Amino acid sequence: MDTPDVAEELASDMQQQAEQIRRERLTKRAKAQAGQDSLDDDMRPVMGNLIGEGHANYVLMYNMLTGIRTAVSRTQAKIKRPLTDADFTAKHKYSYDIIGNELTPSAKYDFKFKDYAPFVFRELREDHFQLDPADYLLSLTAKYILSELGSPGKSGSFFYFSRDYRFIIKTIRHSEHKFLLSILKKYHAHVKANPHSLLSRFYGLHRVKLPHGRKIHFVIMNNLFPAHKDVHETYDLKGSTVGRLYPEERAEQNPRAVLKDLNWINRGKSLELGPEKRALLTEQLRRDSEFLKEIQVMDYSLLIGIHNMRRGNRDKIRRNTLKVFSPDVPAFRRRKPTSVQGSSPEAVAVRRAMRESDLKHLGNGSIQLPEEDTGDRQHFIFYQDEGGLQATDEQNEPMDTVYYLGVIDILTPYTTVKKLEHFWKGMSADRHKISPVPPGEYAERFFSFMKAVMRGGEGGARFKAE
Numbered sequence: 001m002d003t004p005d006v007a008e009e010l011a012s013d014m015q016q017q018a019e020q021i022r023r024e025r026l027t028k029r030a031k032a033q034a035g036q037d038s039l040d041d042d043m044r045p046v047m048g049n050l051i052g053e054g055h056a057n058y059v060l061m062y063n064m065l066t067g068i069r070t071a072v073s074r075t076q077a078k079i080k081r082p083l084t085d086a087d088f089t090a091k092h093k094y095s096y097d098i099i100g101n102e103l104t105p106s107a108k109y110d111f112k113f114k115d116y117a118p119f120v121f122r123e124l125r126e127d128h129f130q131l132d133p134a135d136y137l138l139s140l141t142a143k144y145i146l147s148e149l150g151s152p153g154k155s156g157s158f159f160y161f162s163r164d165y166r167f168i169i170k171t172i173r174h175s176e177h178k179f180l181l182s183i184l185k186k187y188h189a190h191v192k193a194n195p196h197s198l199l200s201r202f203y204g205l206h207r208v209k210l211p212h213g214r215k216i217h218f219v220i221m222n223n224l225f226p227a228h229k230d231v232h233e234t235y236d237l238k239g240s241t242v243g244r245l246y247p248e249e250r251a252e253q254n255p256r257a258v259l260k261d262l263n264w265i266n267r268g269k270s271l272e273l274g275p276e277k278r279a280l281l282t283e284q285l286r287r288d289s290e291f292l293k294e295i296q297v298m299d300y301s302l303l304i305g306i307h308n309m310r311r312g313n314r315d316k317i318r319r320n321t322l323k324v325f326s327p328d329v330p331a332f333r334r335r336k337p338t339s340v341q342g343s344s345p346e347a348v349a350v351r352r353a354m355r356e357s358d359l360k361h362l363g364n365g366s367i368q369l370p371e372e373d374t375g376d377r378q379h380f381i382f383y384q385d386e387g388g389l390q391a392t393d394e395q396n397e398p399m400d401t402v403y404y405l406g407v408i409d410i411l412t413p414y415t416t417v418k419k420l421e422h423f424w425k426g427m428s429a430d431r432h433k434i435s436p437v438p439p440g441e442y443a444e445r446f447f448s449f450m451k452a453v454m455r456g457g458e459g460g461a462r463f464k465a466e
Contacts (some may be wrong), residue, residue, distance in 0.1 A: 029226050059109055060216060061160060063208045064169060067113030069141040070094055070104055071206065075118040087119045088185050112209040113307070116177075117184060121204045128191050129201050129222075130379040141221070152374070165227040167203065170219050174308035176411040177217040180205060183295045190291045196280075198302075198407045199288055218405040223271065224303055226377070226387035230313045231404065233303035234258045236404045238301040239442075239449030241464045242264070257354050264453065265460040271304075272455050280381060281389070281405075285450050288407055293443035299412040302450060305404035307388065308399060394455075414439050 071092060073125055092115040096107040125131040139162045160169040172180075180202065201222040206214045226233050236258050238244065245262035273281060285302075292300060316354075377383035382405055391399035439444070445463075453460050 015409065023148055025325055054398035057158070059147060060208065060210070063107070063109060063111045063113070063210070064160075064206070064216075064218065065141050066096065066105075066107050067115070067206060067208060068204070069110075069137065071118060072137055072204070073131075075115070075122050076137070078119075080122075081119075083120060083188075088117055088188075089181070090117055090119065091115070092118055109212055114207040116181060116205040116207070119205075120184060121202065122187060124188060124191060124201075125203050128195060129203070131203070136167075138466070139166050142168075161223065164200055165225075166223055168221045168223050170221055172411065174215070174217055177205065178206070179411050179413055180219065186291075186295055192251050194284070194287055194291075196284055197288055198284055198382060199291070199403060200406065200408050200410055220269075222406075224408070225305045225404050229307045229386060229388075229402065230311075232308050232311060234305040235260070235264050235269070235304045235305040235306075236301045236408075237261050237264060237304065237449065238299070239446040239463060240437075241460075262461065265464060270455050270457070270459070271403065272391040272393075272401060273389075274394055274396040274455075276396050277389060277392055278454055280454065282384070282451055282454070285407075285447055287307070289443040289447045292407075292410060293439050296414055296439045297410055298414050298437065298442040299413055300446070302411045302446075303404075303406050303408045304389070307386070307402040307404070309402060337341075363374050371455060402404070 021265050071094065074092075094113040094115070095109045096104050096113065098108070099106055122133075125136060126133060158171050161167070162169070187199075187202070191199070191201075201218050203222070206218055206220075208218070210216070232255075234256070238261060241261050244260040245266075246257055246259045248263070248266075251257050251259060251263070271278075271281075292298075364459040377387045382389045385398075386402050386405040388402040391401040391403065393399055449460060449463055452458050452463070
């Protein structure tokens with residue numbers, strides 16, 4: 001039977017959990033009210049919000065990073081070896097609680113973590129994406145996540161930036177998680193054969209299971225935009241023109257908005273590249289779109305960030321929108337799993353000590369972003385000019401614009417739902433210009449559009465719906 005002190009501590013823990021649930025509900029309610037005014041939403045800083053301990057997603061974020069730290073460290077400790085078929089389906093499981101055990105350190109919250117195909121992603125990171133293992137782990141877990149950003153698309157996913165802005169943690173649907181695992185071997189082969197691929201770079205695939213059974217799947221990806229340069233314009237191009245317009249009057253009020261195909265066409269934009277870079281980019285886009293057609297996906301897009309070198313960083317976009325925090329974590333305590341339970345008197349005592357200790361509150365200090373390119377980008381053709389691709393004239397001489405390019409959202413197969421969407425939207429618009437079209441047609445249209453909007457191309461006007 002529990003002693004009065006233990007019962008009191010348990011009651012206190014239950015009260016804390018109840019207060020956390022109340023905070024989450026209040027946050028959701030506030031978000032719902034804010035969503036009534038889309039213009040206000042559009043005026044929010046595009047880089048997102050500081051995630052503090054009262055934030056509804058704080059616990060999820062903490063669990064993600066605690067799991068990543070353990071899983072990646074254990075994988076890195078193993079001797080490298082050639083991949084086998086079993087590596088593409090491998091799953092490593094970890095269980096966390098307040099006390100810890102011989103496999104996992106103690107953690108502030110009880111949760112379970114699953115690491116998928118860890119040796120495949122290790123090889124992708126180190127051998128094909130040229131990531132330094134220590135850099136990767138330090139970036140993701142040294143100071144924890146700094147900001148969240150709602151997805152610009154309709155998927156409902158959330159992005160979390162790493163402390164140095166190099167990596168993105170993106171939550172994904174279970175169907176996307178399963179699809180990535182199903183194509184992982186083909187994706188690995190494509191990246192191996194195309195080291196300069198523009199496709200999203202996947203560095204890890206994981207799952208967190210929270211109490212009461214809620215499962216969150218997520219991937220770790222490259223952040224296409226650099227940490228050391230402000231991005232002055234952003235476009236998301238699919239080659240589709242039906243419904244692909246961000247209202248210009250709203251864009252004037254929100255210069256950080258992600259613009260779309262019709263904005264690009266109506267503004268008379270083009271990718272200003274000389275013959276050499278134009279040929280390289282065209283060929284890589286051809287190879288990537290052929291791969292995407294092979295794995296039967298659609299709805300992907302070319303994300304383009306534009307940095308004006310004359311304008312430089314004087315607007316201080318990154319420093320005005322990014323915040324960082326560094327929560328203290330519990331001491332590293334290891335115990336045998338059978339020796340202690342999460343609700344035992346010892347666990348209660350640890351929780352009480354944590355509550356009473358002088359933990360640092362999450363601060364609002366500015367992050368120290370680099371002023372020059374760092375990391376892996378210089379190894380790749382399309383990211384070697386200040387972390388991107390510098391515009392050139394017809395004599396291949398540099399101009400004063402840098403493009404940051406990448407093919408994103410590549411995990412949407414052409415399912416029955418998408419076929420129905422194609423049929424439904426095709427009843428009221430040109431079914432060849434709507435976004436949901438079969439993968440073969442999508443790939444061909446995507447590639448044709450990207451060629452057309454490069455200098456010397458015919459322009460994007462012919463893709464507009466009549």
